[in-house]
Amino acid sequence: MRRSLPAVLVSAMLLTACQGNGGEGGATSAAFDPKTCQGGTLSVLNQGGINRLDPARLYTSGGGNIPSLLFRTLTTRNRLEGEAGTKPAPDLATDLGTPSDGAKTWTYKLRDDVFFEDGTPIKAADVKYGIERSFSPDLPGGAPYLRDWLVGAANYQGPYKQPDGLEAIETPDDKTIVFKLSKPEGDFPFLATATQFAPVPKAKDKGVGYDAHPISSGPYKIESYEPKKSLELVRNEHWKPAVDNLRYACPDRIEVTAGLDAAVINQRLVSGAGQDANAVTTDAAVGPEQLAQLQPGSELEKRVARGEFPATTYLAFNTRKAPFDDPKVREALSYAVNRTSVVNALGGSAVAGPSTTFLPPQKALGHQAYDFFPAGASGDPAKAKELLAAAGKPGLTIELAHENDDGNGLGPKPAAALQEAFKQAGVTVKLTPIDSATYRDVTGKPATQPGLSLQYWGADWPSGGPFLIPIFDGRQIITAGGNFNLAQYNDPAVNAEIDAINALTDQSQAQQRWGALDAKIGKLALTVPLAHEKDVYLFGKNVKNAVPDGWRGTYDLARISVK
Amino acid sequence: MTRAAVAFRDRGLVAGAAIATLMVVVAVSAPLLTAISGQDPTTFHDGLLDSARGGVPVGAFGGVSGEHWLGVEPGTGRDLFARIVYGARVSLGVAVGATVLQVLIGLLAGLAAGLGGRWADAALGRLIDLVLAVPSLVLAISLLAIVPADWPRPVLLAVVIAVLGWGGTARITRGETLSLRTRDYVAAARVSGAGWFRVARREILPGLTAPVLTYAALILPTNMIVEAGLSFLGVGVRPPTPSWGQMLSTATTWFRADPMYVVVPGGLLFLTLLAFVLVANGLRRVLDPRQSEFLR
């Protein structure tokens, strides 16, 4: 059984940005009419994905795939293909929010005619309560942004201990909700796609027990739910298509089965026997077995959705630790890496591509191409040796930390690929496996952080901010644990630039400056970008409109039809 | 007829022993064999893989060629022959190590229980019961999952398998000891003034050799299966250290794209296990004539 993945990865599997959808025929939306798509039962065959459903405890990008069937949030991803799909769209709210006070205050108006599954109208207070309860230590798991951004939220313990609530969220009336931020955040509409922004009726809140049956505000409601095993959804009669133009809600019924093996899922999707013809998956990307059959022009090629979720696999240096405090050593290793081996170790060129930039190649993140330490396809050991000699450290011996299994793409396979490449440059690598359950804990504490570790970073939303800030903002170095600035890099100029970009509410301007910032930092060789993610998902024979969206890289359950 | 002569007439035993010996020789001489084949188990060969198709080896039978006798590993291009022979070291080493440890612990505990008097027997008997009642696979998985990942896995595996599995040997040893100690020749030795230690060494231990040896031969393949199973589940030997069970585990995702990757380690595992089962079976026939009906 696969591990269920850490939050970032979960989001990776639930998200996208689409570069050139290879899908043709059934996958194109040209002939698709959302008006007539209703009917049938959709099967979702998953490895995981239904460990929890409490919106307070989910860590999703864009509201997730399955959760988004149950929860409407203030904003949501716009569910479009390709570049267009990287933008948020209003959901419960009537627009993307009105910034004021230099983007430190965001005001939303709720739509009319929105109801919970029991017919109760959704009020602004329900949204506020949903956010507040995510602060309770009983309900951990969500993204940290709300705590960082909202005024006075850092020490808030949730409504159970502090029933007075958060002052930073105001609900002057049933339709209006206002957020007060401690600094300007132009990305707030992106954040408001998270499930924490889903309304929760206080009367139905059972604390931890709410997870057993979260109250739906979306097109489906829970009929039965066994975490990690099965979830059966039926239509929520109080949801009106008229007030939700993003979710098509085609199938009458959606049945999710979890706990399956990825190979079995894909084999079932290929065979498509019986109900499997109406099946999709949200977390089992194709394996080599299917890739081998995915010849151009083959029947199977028509049943595959190819997208890209913005994510980078990279080597992280701890620049406080010798020998990585020496830029020459870092540069030498940058030259030495063999990106072809790494890509193969990650599953081949269909599911990963070589990266020389930290930002993945999506325009929405502001990607600008650069390659300051050209290693070619398979490394430049000569150049690396030369640099090491210059640094006075030929025949170096280093340790490389990695996860102990390959489930998350940070395992022994890519680690061994790097070990081999560095050997060519005369560098001896000792591999240090760390249990994947504690990997982030160990690498995220500067006290225990190894000098060199294999890392992965995915976008919480398609913007440069959440991609660069945790990694390079010097004020984000957390010595007690949970640190992602593994280089422990702190440059006031960079910090100031980050603040400046955050204040921008014009995304195209922001993109430009995030890209420039990435290139600027890239010159320092604080990381060695290795590869970016590609997502290839199969779907059943009867499945229509399985279009990968631009935000999450895979098809959207809310728009699929099996009729 | 001497035991050796009986042993040599037993075709199953001879065949099993031959294969088992071959495997042991392969495992021991892994560096030599890879030196002959000119490959090592860690070098990547990206050129031999079809990256667009998930990293499947290029060419027939998983990329079999003059350099790569059994082809290469999908996804990495590492030489399969080299990984197989080094994998044999781990698979056999863990199984043999676990068996030796298991027998040692079991023998000591069983002897102590059988000879140590009422209290020692009661205490050790309880302990043996506990070990036998422990859901060993469950505990092995839990144990292996929580020990730090950088501990030497093969040694750890052998220890865990042995520590959770010595109950059987101990029970057999204890039973045999209790039965042997009532034999008149033990009484005779006692009458002659021999102490329990001398009795254990000279009168009892020789009598334990046959049952313990046959039992050890029987648990060796079992231990090998356990190692393979644990590695298959991902709590056993950690890559890049090769082990057959772990190779089979990765091979499950390749079984149609690269059947060689399943067939080679799977077939060898089966063959080796069969060899050890044949040896155990034959040994029992030779050493334990009472059980001569076992598996003809």
Place this chain on the structure above:
Amino acid sequence: MTTEPVDNQPEVSVPGATLAPTHRGGGGGGARKSLKIENLRIGFGDTRAVDGLSFELPPGGAVGIVGESGSGKSATALALLGLHQNATVTGRISFGGTDLTTLDDREWRRIRGARIAMVFQEPLTALSPFHRIGDQIAEVYRIHTGATRRAARLRAVEVLKQVHIPDAERRARSYPHQFSGGMRQRALIAMALACRPQVIVADEPTTALDVTVQAQILDLLDEVRSTTGAGLLLISHDLGVVAGSADSVVVMRNGRAVEQGPTESVLVTPREAYTRELIAAVPHPNPPRTVEGEPLLRLTDVRKHFKLPRRGRVDAVDGVTLDVRRGETLGIAGESGTGKTTLARMMVGLVEPSAGKITFDGADIARRRGRSVQMVFQDPLSSLNPRRTVGESIADPLRLQGVRDPRARVLSLLERVGLSPREYDRYPHQLSGGMRQRVGIARALAPSPRLIVCDEPVSSLDVTTQAQILALLEDLRSTLDLTLVVVSHDLAVLRQIADRVAVLSGGAVVELGDTARVYEQPEHPYTKELLAAIPVADPLEARRLRALRRSRLV
């Protein structure tokens, strides 16, 4: 005669066999058949177990076959029922004119149990442990008669009554393990009687039993023969067993009949040397010898209790006080369960008494272990480590005493007990039973002890070997100035070898005295009972003793 069979059951209806008329006391009617064996040969591969045996069992008669182990007597018994599976059987076994050797499997099954029934040696293993005794008997009856279950069950109870099982209705529902040894043997005899067979073959029916029980079983067989009119073929290694029960005797050796004829003539006036040898080997009283040495080993109120887990306590030895005098041979007699082995083991310090004192030459026995007191065990195979050579086993006690190179001494010991030095490097399983016991004696002699305790030293040996070992022990005692304690269930053996005898019962000594006195004027009733039960090789004496036992029973 004590019972009259109530014969209101359906007749045994075996197709193709003439039915026996209802028999009431004494010899069978005219349809009784004789069993005639002519030139019987049984071979297992290249070895001949039986080689040209002929004899006849007349209707209602009793024939005894006597022979030592390997004489082919058991093979003969199995052949009579066609039970050999891997043997070639030739010759004629004619039963009322039919040659049984020509029968096919179906026909054999009609004979077995119905016409010829067999009583086996080991009553515990001879009965199925999973089925109730009554059911096992009833099953046999049903198979042969086709009777209803109810009728079969009644018949089972009836035959159980016939063999004097008390409370037969209830005991029929018991399992074999709930019966004592003697009861089990009775049950087997009952099973043999179930279908009113014409011949009962009893193969060593009493070997596994105590001497008093043995006498009862032999009496029962005799009784059954006279009440049912069935012929009896009694097979035993013990002349005494056969002497009182058989009309005629066949003495077998190496598969051949050495001598055969009426019991009186064969046993009283044997013609063949081997028969004479056999009779001579039967233990005989020695001229009395009185030894007045000072006490060497003293037992004062010795007790041994065994705590059984959750089953209370067993008092194996319950207050024994006796002295073993220097230079004498003390016999300790007792049946199984009387605590004699425990007592023997306490005497050598192997078992610690729960209470009381055992002193050797004034010192506590526990401190004397290893030198002055040695032991000879019952089963010489189990008393020698199968994985060590004979020489090593004998050398061990010497090494323990610090002898560096004991080989020379071991060789002389081997010679002393009548073994060749060649045996030094052989393993126990390569030796015969008698040789092994000699090795056991040699090992006991090795540390030059002053007292040797022999626990049933000859009970697992053939009669002739038994005589040799007893002679050896006597010889050693006198030449080496030893004191002996011989523990045995066999009163005849003790009468031959012991100077004084102690009779054990229930863990206590019930009688102790000079051998001649105890045997001739027993005081304790138990001693009397034991003595009356001894099988004697003299047919007339045997009959007299049986009559004596019967009169007591009535």
Place this chain on the structure above:
Amino acid sequence: MTGYLFRRIGGALLVLFGLTTILYALFYLAPSDPAVLTCGKGCTPERLADVRHAMGVDDPVHVQYAHFLEGLVAGRDYPSGPDVRHCPAPCLGYSFETDQPVTALLTDRLPVSVSLAIGAEALSLVVGIGAGMLSGLRRHRWLDRLVNGLVLTGYAVPVFLVGLLLLLLFCVVLQWLPFPAYVPFTTNPLLWAQNLLLPWVALATIQAAAYARLTRAGIQETLAEDHIRTARAYGLPERRIIWRRAFRGAMLPLVTLTALDVAAIMTSAVLTETMFGLPGIGQLLVGAVNQIDLPVVVGVTLLTGLLIVVANAVADLLYAAIDPRVQLR
């Protein structure tokens, strides 16, 4: 009998107590912190401390252990936001990962493992005893050899190899069977059996080999016993001797083994469950172990320990029931 039961129960409690103690000790010594996983990415140290407290893992291990034992015996209350969740005895706590009651998880998974074990055991018994009898009676030499060859092979194949081949053959190449997906017996017995067929076969391959060997040895051993000779000497037909006498003796060791093996399958079919995607307790454990889900791990271990202890007792009782010589004390 009463004494026997008391001792058995006492022994069982001792074993289970030992097991939990070992587990608590191990997980306490382990470097992993379950709160880190629960708290998620970007969790600040302050937040982590709060979460740790909420999960109750900030107490010293002996306190945690005492709470656990208390819950097991008397039940426990867990504060839960606006409510209090009452976890009735025997309370094994709530999963860290999904917050379901562990007892509910176990009772939910147990039917799967039971289905797997019962079916596999039944299949193994039928095939194993059949093959064992065929070869044990030695009617045909070739049959004897064939069965023995199969027995040896059965011993030498790991279950995951069999499983792999079965899946490949029947689900991928031939496509005769769907990929196994557990269907409860009560929902559809036919689908239940159809879906469990391959796992049963995989497990039975190995188990049946053991049974065949035992049956064969048992039947030959029993046929050589004295009471069989008696039965023959009394003219009982061979068929009756084999089935009423010998078979019973040969089945003795098997009966005890059956009880133990059912428990063994339930507790050790981790590989089979993983391979065939069956949501049994083995799969539950593997998932929980990776997530440091201590309550679930302890729960599974306790349950499996209990199953083995119960199986041992059942084996004893069965033995006493079919062998009149055995008495339970």
